[in-house]
Amino acid sequence: METFSKNQLIAGLILLVLIFFFLGLGGYDLTAPDEPHFALVAKEMLTDNHWVLPHRNQTPYPDKPPFFFWTIALFSALAGGTVNAWTARLSTAIAASLILWIIWQWSRAGDPDKPENSLGPLFTVLILMSCFKFFFQARIAQIDMVLCLFTTAALTAGYDAMTGKSYSPFRLGLFMGLGILTKGPVGLLIPAGAMAVFALMSGRSAWKNYPFKALAWTFVPVAAWLILLILDVALNNQWDYLNNLLFKQTVVRFFNPWHHHQPVYYFFVSILYDFLPWTPFFLLALPWTRPSREALDQRQIFSWAVILFTLVFFTLSKGKRSIYILPVFPFAAYVTAAKLQWLAGKSKLARTELAAGLIAGLLTLILGLGCLVVLGGWVALPLGWVEAPLPKGWIGAAGFMLTAVSVYILTSILKNRIKPMVAGIVAAMLVVNLLFFLVILPWLEPFRSARGFTEAMNQVITKSYERSSEKPVVGMVDYRSAYRLYGLFTLIEVANEFGFPNSSLPKIDNFFAAHPDGWLIVRQDDWESFLKDHAFKAKIHLRQKVGSGDLFLLITKDK
Structure with missing residues (x-):
């Protein structure tokens, strides 16, 4: 990292963002059921002017507030007025990019006087960008990435408030309010609850810094929309819609969901495979022992408060989907990066630390060998419904690259070289990203799309x-x-x-x-x-x- 200037690092990160999130973003049709569902709501905003009271198929749509649909409609209007795969996904790709910028700035503010400070923030951004769930959701027209943007912005501002630093109650409240307009009360509950858990972890004195003033500003954008909504509902006699949105889709859906039922441990398992390939290092970062807990700095404690509250909060509901805990990922990346930065300063790795790197390398090797097995025709993919030749050339090329990168990762960790290992893992996930979104999905599109x-x-x-x-x-x-x-x-x-x-x-x-x-x-x-x-x-x-x-x-x- 020392061989690159700050401008070179930023330019490199921007290039990676463009490849991970934007390259080929509109190169495959919207994936059912969610993407066409949300795109249709935005389309009817443009064609029928249902900006306040969202509609789907000419009927009121009570499932979600309108902000996410506004963003799709806005980008579609700027692109000529047509909702398509590119304009539908653009808001999530932009939201993911802004999350990286926010968590980068927040990480850099942790200890700006240390010369090695650039390593932790850089690791944080690279981990989050190359985490499978995060870059996958960045390319999907779903609400949760935009919600994650507002919860991340609110939480980083809330950290400043909770630690006695200067902050803007209006800005913090605005972020939470926009979160509510994106996906309902969780836009407020996640930041407010995580800050409360942080106060409990930090001692009684921390409560005096709790940003109660910001809570008042939270309801300003929400109230503005609700006033317009009530007027629209009254004019069109759609009171059932209002009851459905405010109660059934929030309180009732949380405590008595009618679908997506999963066991109580679901999120504690899903985060392990969704955070791949960084899961082994995330597990290393867990403060298992008392000395490791005492060694945590304030930002790490705050990050664990966010992770703990979000996992427990969504676990309380029977309805569970892995995307619900997306707000955890920026802070999981932060604590994982802090652990990797600490490992980079060690002269010799412990067995568990070495094992984490070996697991990451072996997972990459398995992916590479899997591609080569498909190339050789030794295993038939369960895709008999696809009436087109398998793109074996690209799959084989990816297999050779992943296999080569896995060797680089394994040799790097065996030599205690953390920075090359991180670079190798990011490179491997870049190959996976390009293969999946630029080859596999366009290949499937003519047969899976309606x-x-x-x-x-x-x-x-x-x-x-x-x-x-x-x-x-x-x-x-x-x-x-x-x-x-x-x-x-x-x-x-x-x-x-x-x-x-x-x-x-x-x-x-x-x-x-x-x-x-x-x-x-x-x-x-x-x-x-x-x-x-x-x-x-x-x-x-x-x-x-x-x-x-x-x-x-x-x-x-x-x-």
């Missing part, structure tokens, strides 16, 4: 109505937002009485009774199940495979 079926459907229906002034009515069994996002028609949601029935939706026979000239999108298996109990003559206009083998039909009633 775009092909939907565009063919658009042509069939449009041609049938080219001489008619009537508007086609289109329904879909097991509604999926991708078919509306890429389609030209609003979809009537039809119940799947053979899979996950929903009594509030019309069934297939009800749909055709109400719309005799209607068009219906349905899986072939569901249609065949329907025909077993119903005498129904239908005309199949389109039959096409979507995803991992599902055949979708476009049908009308045969007259």
